[in-house]
Amino acid sequence: MTVVVEAEFTDRLKRSHPLLTLLRRPEVGALVAAVAIFLFFSFFTQAFLTPAGVSTWLYSASLFGIMAVAVALLMIGGEFDLSAGAMTGTTGLIVGVVTTQWGLNLALALVLALAVALAIGAANAFVVMKTGLPSFIVTLATFFILQGCNLAVTKLVTGSVAIQGMNAVPGFQQAKVFFGSSFPVLGLEVKVSIVWWIALTALATWVLLRTRPGNWVFAVGGEVTSARQVGVPVFRVKLGLFMTTAGAGWLVGMLQLFDVSTVQATTGVGQEFIYIICAVVGGCLLTGGYGSAIGAALGALIYGMALQGIVFAQWDNNWLKAFLGGMLLLAVLVNLLVRRQAGMRS
């Protein structure tokens, strides 16, 4: 027996231009905002479009961007990681302390720092999942603990609150190739972190949209009970996300360490919100289940351009935060407008 079905389409769909489907991607608003900010500063400042200028704001954006992409994945998966900023400091300090003070091999130190970061990420995931406490609170506690340990341990071991003499460590120059070098492309001095940023954004996008784990990330963020009920391994997915964020923290920690060849105990404190801002400007929902990696990368680009653009424009620096606030508001409003135009439900 078969139930006969007429699947003819009625006139209930007003229009369905393929462009519109594209316009409904989460990152479209951020793209428009990024273009607007780009044009604005290109037009109103001298240095913004010079090769040196471009490489400055690209570099600035890349450091925020790597973390923003990881944090965006986590946010799509329904969680926050407020310890992400401090983590960049922790990993840098670990490498700094064990190499400059205890003479450990640099490669070993890098692996050690990564291992510690991943362990902390796993611990975050574990506490969040086993207790059911909101990750906002759990990772806030982690943040405080890392912040305290960064300071106290560094002081205890080195006697001061910053790592000195990093560039005298054997192997520093080799490691710098991966983390702190730059190379010319079309007249631009491109820092290697920009390569990392683009590569990670591409990878994250692929994973999110084209793989099973990516599908699960949306599911656990959108409706965790439903995801569990259809058999998604919720714990594993969240564990992976927290560890990814921690791993990204390690990467950024290394990029900073090898760029300025010093790291301070306060490194990264307060940056965690910038990552969240980038992700949200890029179209991620704070409540989870919706967003994109490219969007977060664009959010970071907006932030980096605004941050450096304000300096290029030579506006009174005391107003910096006020300008940033205004731009944040503007970016999310443009984002909203574009999405509404595209007929999305916000």
Add this chain to the structure above:
Amino acid sequence: MTVVVEAEFTDRLKRSHPLLTLLRRPEVGALVAAVAIFLFFSFFTQAFLTPAGVSTWLYSASLFGIMAVAVALLMIGGEFDLSAGAMTGTTGLIVGVVTTQWGLNLALALVLALAVALAIGAANAFVVMKTGLPSFIVTLATFFILQGCNLAVTKLVTGSVAIQGMNAVPGFQQAKVFFGSSFPVLGLEVKVSIVWWIALTALATWVLLRTRPGNWVFAVGGEVTSARQVGVPVFRVKLGLFMTTAGAGWLVGMLQLFDVSTVQATTGVGQEFIYIICAVVGGCLLTGGYGSAIGAALGALIYGMALQGIVFAQWDNNWLKAFLGGMLLLAVLVNLLVRRQAGMRS
């Protein structure tokens, strides 16, 4: 015609001790945690229980507590206000600038600062409600804007980053009675802010549990569509909540200003999370719709006791943040445990 109903009770309820009902209040976990921390520091430090010691941590808790209660109301109503910390600075600076620099009457200045605060609160509410953007982002932008303006305007007008000479302003001593005085109670020097704190907590509790607007706060935070559908004036409720938070910011701004008779451009920056922490430790859900004012007050008490207790215990202040993080985690875990014991669903 009537449908006959037998309303006899079956044995499906395991137990229903009246104490248990009490134990299910949101603030019960915080109460247990507060008692634990109190006992801990009373036991392990000398100064914690001395009159001077008690009044120190009570005062510290009261400043956090006033804001925490307001922020808790807002959180129960489903919104955040990240500009709450900077608001304490803004209001203090307004009063400071207009009185010391422009010679405005102090009473007028107080009213002016309150009006500005309420207007900013209303603006927050307006943007959040009209655009549908998450309040986390909107108020983050407000926070940046306030932070920038606090710094830039103060520098512009006074040439420095702090207000000096407040206590030479006519009427200062009279106003100090309301905002900066202290009086002895049973050998304790009780600051007037503690009175404000207790009064506001009581008022907020009464409003939340015993009035229609309070009922609506739970409703708009728990399920805003449902609330709208049954006719709750959602906009008015949220407007009221944002303005309450801003008003509390004004109050704390005044309490600080009249206590130390100076205010700095950076005042309040970074405090917004402490308020949220207090509210969450006190049993509020980050997702809204659940929590209590007393809980938030207890959360602030815990925070104040921990902060000063660590000082009394003479632990190395480099570890301060790590201790705070550990205590935060402990407090929410105790909270969770108590609630689970009471048979609540977390």
Add this chain to the structure above:
Amino acid sequence: MTPAPSRPEPILEVRDIGKAYGAVRALQGVSASVGAGEVLCVLGDNGAGKSTFIKILAGAHPHSEGTLLAFGAERRFMHPREALDLGIATVYQDLAVVGLMPVWRNFFLGAELTRGRGPLRRLDAARMRATTKHELARMGIDLRDVDQPIGTLSGGERQSVAIARAVYFGAKVVILDEPTSALGVKQAGVVLSYIARARDRGLGVVFITHNPHHAYPVGDRFLLLQRGRSLGDFAKSEITIDEMTALMAGGAELEALAHELERR
């Protein structure tokens, strides 16, 4: 029970009404009305636009085409409050309850009872608790505790609360979106008798259901929707239950189906 030759003055009326969600036309060109003491049943397939229809009447969404008349005056509800204030109470398909709040607070949400005056005006919790308990008991639901969060009730219990609330507050019109779908046989019977009683008290009732056996006994008029359009607005005298069922099912396959089920 047969429709009077002269229909009562309509309380709520829509003419050529339509609504689009972004690119989706959920409803177009639908006309219908309900008068005092009348039950309008809205029937139709899944996705036919029934919920959209009642959301317009209830003020949850403004309509995008056509006209809506309430008590003779043209209206465009921007907020459910406006409809409620006119005495139009609604039970939504998704119930409009706040999961974390106690049952009694949900029951009276937006229309709380108070005691005292001025700044001392406060909730009359005792009276609200008692009323809630009583109204639910009348529907055959005996709750152990009206203080438990409504989110912990079973689906049908929650639905009963929403219905009891609408009936209790419905002043002129009660709108019910699939109120019986999650209900047990007994509770469904109670709801139907509620509808009949509301009708007898002179209220207008708009009643959405998929179950012709629920619709036919209480309905006076039947609005059939299909894919957002109206198939017609029939008086009870113009249609039999079998015709109606056939129209709803979109054909005669139903008979075949009944046999199919038994075959093994």
Add this chain to the structure above:
Amino acid sequence: MTPAPSRPEPILEVRDIGKAYGAVRALQGVSASVGAGEVLCVLGDNGAGKSTFIKILAGAHPHSEGTLLAFGAERRFMHPREALDLGIATVYQDLAVVGLMPVWRNFFLGAELTRGRGPLRRLDAARMRATTKHELARMGIDLRDVDQPIGTLSGGERQSVAIARAVYFGAKVVILDEPTSALGVKQAGVVLSYIARARDRGLGVVFITHNPHHAYPVGDRFLLLQRGRSLGDFAKSEITIDEMTALMAGGAELEALAHELERR
């Protein structure tokens, strides 16, 4: 269709099973079983514990008393994954869909189709889209766009997706919690025929409904719950539809009700 004198070997069986949510005993001392090619209908009032019963079978909540046997072995499911891996597919009353995700991603969630291998293993989106469209069309749901978020579908459309998914993936047992409640006449008919077909293919089916007219035609055994306890587990031969309805309604008031509705 009459029950065979020797019942098939049970695939799923519970003995004296019970579950408490904090202070509430939602279920106690219930025993039942379902074999291959058998349909077990679970009937009962609102709040009787039906959803709780199937959540135990589906692994959504572990039981707190009694024993659960799956394929002869004692089990205590801690995670739905465990049940799914044994071939037990479930449609929950609250559907278990992720509102913001496209329909096709929801359909295949947790069991995505992939192409390629190793690090290049990726979702086979085209095949999943096509399958989703096809399976839904077979249920009489023609979606304009399987890429739209499932949250924008009507209640019944969403339910159809959940059912189509469970039937598509259900390997040994399909559990359905009130699958027909939000469905139109046509769709409900389709679901019933699905159940019959699954049964004929040798699957065990657990089917919860409030509608005796839906339950009786397809059911082999009927488990009646009341207030968390079992009123009995009847074979079809042991009970008539009218007895069943009477048991579900808790008395003979139903007849009176039918008259009541017509009176004006």
Add this chain to the structure above:
Amino acid sequence: GCTGTGTGSGDGGSPAGEPVTIAVVTHGTAGDAFWDVVKSGAEQAGTDLGATVTYQGDGDPVKQSQLIEAAIATDPDGLIVSMANPDGVRGAVEKAVAAGIPVITINSGLEKSREFGAQTHIGQSEFIAGQGAGEKLAEAGVSNVICVIHEAGNSGLEERCAGAADTVGATVSNVQVDVANLADAQNTIKSKLLADPSIDAVLTLQTGVAVAASQAVDEAGSSATLATFDVSADVTRLILDGGMLFAVDQQPYSQGYLPVSFLTLQKRNGDVVGGGLPVYSGPGFVTKENAAEVATFAENGTR
């Protein structure tokens, strides 16, 4: 103020074994490089002299006052306070004085020290230090200076820049960077240099930022002169390499060490040092000439 619980003699060698507790409450936030050295100095003095030293800090005057009051509650034998915002801690300091606790102010707040009842002031105000840096830069003949503030609104940093602007005789503009993100601080300084090529001097106020600034100057292809406040191993290396002109050394270590030893002496020996006049801990400049010898101290975290 005397707790007097002890048995008297702890270690026989010291002039008096009487237990001494001293509380230090500054306006430095935890992790601030400058205040960390002050803390080290105070703690070292405590170890050397057998005194118990506690250290707390918070930049907010309300919180600093609370910390002072908490310290008073523990009834110490001496109190050391830095006063970035003298009005703000006035109440608390006067309370300590009223309770009979000897108070010494350090770093900033020289003008009000006496008025509030402190015995003496040790250190050098940030403004004076800034003036010193300004003079040095003026000698180098600069005309357009940026002063890099690494913590927005920090009054001490603002004072340093204001002091420099007071004496340098050139345009000084402030640039805000975030000390928690040195790599980006470098970007901001670079952007500033790119935006205004006429900038010929960069004054940083922190050692990490100094390192970042030196890279920014390189990357921007600028020839700006670099100078900084505070000393670290990396900074001395930069000075030796010629990448940096000088570092202002306020000798924070002694700002911590001296008051603790003064108060310990007072408790044990009744000495009141300073005679009511301030003790200047600075000014010191680290330049190419003396950088090598300072470097060894900086590595120990005591400079």
